[in-house]
Amino acid sequence: MPSGFKASGIKAGLKSSGNLDLALLLAPEGAVCAGTFTKSLVRASCVDLCIDRLKVNAGCARAVLINSGQANACTGKRGLIDSVLATSALAKRLGLDAEEVLICSTGVIGEFIPLDKLIAGLDSLVDELSEQGGSTAANAILTTDLVDKQIAYEAYLDGRLVRIGGMAKGSGMIHPDLATMLGYISCDVGVPVDLWQAMIQRVSECSFNSITVDGDTSTNDAFLAFSAGSRLENDYLDILEVGLKLVAQYLAKAIARDGEGANCLLEVRVMGSESTSAARQIARTVCSSSLVKTAVNGCDPNWGRILAAVGRSGVVFSKNDVDLFIGPFQLIQKGEPVMFDRNAVSSYMQERKRGAYLIDDSISILLKVGNGIGDATTWGCDLSDQYVRINADYTT
Amino acid sequence: MPSGFKASGIKAGLKSSGNLDLALLLAPEGAVCAGTFTKSLVRASCVDLCIDRLKVNAGCARAVLINSGQANACTGKRGLIDSVLATSALAKRLGLDAEEVLICSTGVIGEFIPLDKLIAGLDSLVDELSEQGGSTAANAILTTDLVDKQIAYEAYLDGRLVRIGGMAKGSGMIHPDLATMLGYISCDVGVPVDLWQAMIQRVSECSFNSITVDGDTSTNDAFLAFSAGSRLENDYLDILEVGLKLVAQYLAKAIARDGEGANCLLEVRVMGSESTSAARQIARTVCSSSLVKTAVNGCDPNWGRILAAVGRSGVVFSKNDVDLFIGPFQLIQKGEPVMFDRNAVSSYMQERKRGAYLIDDSISILLKVGNGIGDATTWGCDLSDQYVRINADYTT
Numbered sequence: 001m002p003s004g005f006k007a008s009g010i011k012a013g014l015k016s017s018g019n020l021d022l023a024l025l026l027a028p029e030g031a032v033c034a035g036t037f038t039k040s041l042v043r044a045s046c047v048d049l050c051i052d053r054l055k056v057n058a059g060c061a062r063a064v065l066i067n068s069g070q071a072n073a074c075t076g077k078r079g080l081i082d083s084v085l086a087t088s089a090l091a092k093r094l095g096l097d098a099e100e101v102l103i104c105s106t107g108v109i110g111e112f113i114p115l116d117k118l119i120a121g122l123d124s125l126v127d128e129l130s131e132q133g134g135s136t137a138a139n140a141i142l143t144t145d146l147v148d149k150q151i152a153y154e155a156y157l158d159g160r161l162v163r164i165g166g167m168a169k170g171s172g173m174i175h176p177d178l179a180t181m182l183g184y185i186s187c188d189v190g191v192p193v194d195l196w197q198a199m200i201q202r203v204s205e206c207s208f209n210s211i212t213v214d215g216d217t218s219t220n221d222a223f224l225a226f227s228a229g230s231r232l233e234n235d236y237l238d239i240l241e242v243g244l245k246l247v248a249q250y251l252a253k254a255i256a257r258d259g260e261g262a263n264c265l266l267e268v269r270v271m272g273s274e275s276t277s278a279a280r281q282i283a284r285t286v287c288s289s290s291l292v293k294t295a296v297n298g299c300d301p302n303w304g305r306i307l308a309a310v311g312r313s314g315v316v317f318s319k320n321d322v323d324l325f326i327g328p329f330q331l332i333q334k335g336e337p338v339m340f341d342r343n344a345v346s347s348y349m350q351e352r353k354r355g356a357y358l359i360d361d362s363i364s365i366l367l368k369v370g371n372g373i374g375d376a377t378t379w380g381c382d383l384s385d386q387y388v389r390i391n392a393d394y395t396t
Numbered sequence: 397m398p399s400g401f402k403a404s405g406i407k408a409g410l411k412s413s414g415n416l417d418l419a420l421l422l423a424p425e426g427a428v429c430a431g432t433f434t435k436s437l438v439r440a441s442c443v444d445l446c447i448d449r450l451k452v453n454a455g456c457a458r459a460v461l462i463n464s465g466q467a468n469a470c471t472g473k474r475g476l477i478d479s480v481l482a483t484s485a486l487a488k489r490l491g492l493d494a495e496e497v498l499i500c501s502t503g504v505i506g507e508f509i510p511l512d513k514l515i516a517g518l519d520s521l522v523d524e525l526s527e528q529g530g531s532t533a534a535n536a537i538l539t540t541d542l543v544d545k546q547i548a549y550e551a552y553l554d555g556r557l558v559r560i561g562g563m564a565k566g567s568g569m570i571h572p573d574l575a576t577m578l579g580y581i582s583c584d585v586g587v588p589v590d591l592w593q594a595m596i597q598r599v600s601e602c603s604f605n606s607i608t609v610d611g612d613t614s615t616n617d618a619f620l621a622f623s624a625g626s627r628l629e630n631d632y633l634d635i636l637e638v639g640l641k642l643v644a645q646y647l648a649k650a651i652a653r654d655g656e657g658a659n660c661l662l663e664v665r666v667m668g669s670e671s672t673s674a675a676r677q678i679a680r681t682v683c684s685s686s687l688v689k690t691a692v693n694g695c696d697p698n699w700g701r702i703l704a705a706v707g708r709s710g711v712v713f714s715k716n717d718v719d720l721f722i723g724p725f726q727l728i729q730k731g732e733p734v735m736f737d738r739n740a741v742s743s744y745m746q747e748r749k750r751g752a753y754l755i756d757d758s759i760s761i762l763l764k765v766g767n768g769i770g771d772a773t774t775w776g777c778d779l780s781d782q783y784v785r786i787n788a789d790y791t792t
């Protein structure tokens with residue numbers, strides 16, 4: 001883990017499966033934290049608590065407690081009180097103010113956290129804290145994920161080793177009821193809180209905010225990034241941000257790839273629109289279209305569905321400017337179909353769907369919609385009959 | 397059919413299946429027509445042609461030609477020329493100006509209409525015109541629809557018999573590539589064109605614009621309504637509009653019920669928001685949520701998914717004001733779960749899913765989100781594994 005950071009994970013008995021279900025990430029003294037959260041108006045009280053504490057403390061935070069099993073959303077006042085009690089009990093054991101401790105919950109909506117079990121587990125959770133604890137923590141935050149999602153990058157910058165670590169969970173913007181996408185980054189470079197918040201906001205936009213599995217947004221989504229350590233010359237901040245972006249995009253793509261019922265990673269890049277936000281709007285519309293996603297599932301180079309999604313995205317463009325590529329193959333030029341080898345495109349899709357490539361494993365759709373500077377990429381996955389079965393057969 | 401209107405349908409050989417594929421609707425002299433069309437920027441040139449002709453002629457139109465098999469979208473200049481040639485050839489046979497004839501196409505995107513076959517069929521299409529031709533026409537406009545969609549209402553208003561007829565096609569806002577929702581209304585009451593356009597705009601909002609099957613909007617969607625005949629006292633126009641609304645809603649619900657892979661009709665009503673448009677926005681978000689639709693498929697009263705969809709709809713409300721009902725059962729009161737009989741709610745859903753009721757056959761979700769005057773209803777369907785198979789296995 002980045003210098004000074006520790007983590008741990010334990011089995012507190014919150015999940016009926018008996019798996020790891022309680023995680024802790026501890027940042028060194030002087031840490032600042034920036035967060036981005038679900039925009040849902042039906043958000044869990046733990047999200048409210050994180051937002052309030054980061055605001056009141058001007059971004060100073062030292063620890064985040066993460067429980068999996070219960071989302072503690074739609075649980076009214078008692079849900080909020082439970083979050084306060086859990087963080088207070090942990091703060092006491094860590095010698096911190098309660099306001100320096102954050103909490104994220106993921107699991108079933110409408111269920112209370114079994115607070116006695118959680119609090120009974122805190123002593124061993126603190127005992128287990130270590131610089132090698134990241135992997136256990138990354139497993140303790142999972143719900144219906146098929147794989148854990150973690151990564152660490154390091155580089156020499158300004159004459160010293162710099163480390164960025166990250167972990168995430170989620171296999172949809174929202175799960176059946178096992179809601180929530182969570183992402184955590186720790187970085188052992190100290191960055192002034194205002195700069196850090198702006199960097200994390202930008203990083204979030206082009207990573208976690210650029211994935212879509214089923215278009216549904218969770219009540220509990222949260223991305224928290226801690227910065228703590230000696231500072232770098234300002235000249236190095238741009239390259240640090242590149243590193244943060246790589247970590248966040250790795251995690252975001254891992255979430256999309258692990259989407260419910262997903263067989264492949266879908267990447268949609270839009271260039272040439274008037275602005276980046278316009279490009280992102282088109283890309284998200286294509287990437288979340290049920291008809292595009294089912295075509296990808298069927299390895300069908302169905303450009304009609306892609307153009308139809310672009311057309312309804314709400315962004316203004318001229319259809320005569322549109323070029324469309326799937327992988328290296330051009331299907332549309334200046335708005336009209338060009339001859340292409342349908343079997344070759346379908347094979348390109350099939351190989352990626354069955355996982356023939358470890359690197360460059362995504363099915364890539366590239367759209368050029370004009371000559372503007374807008375450029376954005378989003379990630380998603382195919383829509384399979386397994387997705388429907390997972391979500392239809394799941395009974396609350 | 398309403399007095400003075402005629403229709404016909406023939407097999408012109410446009411569909412490889414050999415089914416009926418060319419329809420004609422002829423309105424009496426003096427008719428006016430109002431239309432609402434797809435907002436997609438990638439729209440077919442036949443839609444452009446309809447919009448232009450209605451504008452240039454101030455709503456005067458006499459006939460609409462509808463071909464099924466080819467959508468004639470993304471077909472560039474030749475596509476537009478084909479639409480002009482087809483309507484000119486028909487106008488000549490009907491003794492009309494070409495500008496009085498509209499055309500709608502539905503079928504595969506990117507394919508040209510076999511124009512020689514279409515034109516060769518026009519003589520018999522005109523010969524077949526009759527007051528009993530509505531049903532044949534309603535069948536000739538279908539593509540992958542499982543059932544035809546037609547209805548006629550009549551009433552005595554202002555001392556005379558008034559008739560409204562309607563037909564529609566579509567089993568999704570867009571089909572695999574067999575795109576398009578089409579709706580047609582004929583009414584034997586003459587209404588001044590400005591009033592008629594405003595009425596049809598309102599009728600369209602609460603019918604065709606209030607359904608969603610898969611969230612994808614077609615390149616060719618069109619709803620055309622013809623008015624021709626003697627006028628009514630202005631006092632009767634409100635009740636005429638109620639009739640138009642019933643016809644349009646009947647057709648719209650028939651489209652949702654026939655959604656790809658659908659097993660039931662889903663009705664989502666939102667009350668108490670600040671405006672009707674806000675209510676519609678919430679209702680559409682719930683009605684098109686993949687997670688809500690799969691829960692409906694599984695007959696799972698999963699209120700967490702419904703609230704999560706409300707929360708991300710983009711409309712501002714207080715979660716403490718939310719009441720939620722499925723059928724007659726209340727699940728949420730003032731934002732918090734209430735005790736309910738899960739088996740009873742699931743049975744309510746199961747009965748409607750297996751079609752136990754001919755009337756009141758929809759699975760109904762009612763949301764109250766405040767004390768405002770906003771009130772809107774949308775219709776959709778469940779999301780099934782058949783939907784995925786239909787769309788993934790379909791190869792262009």
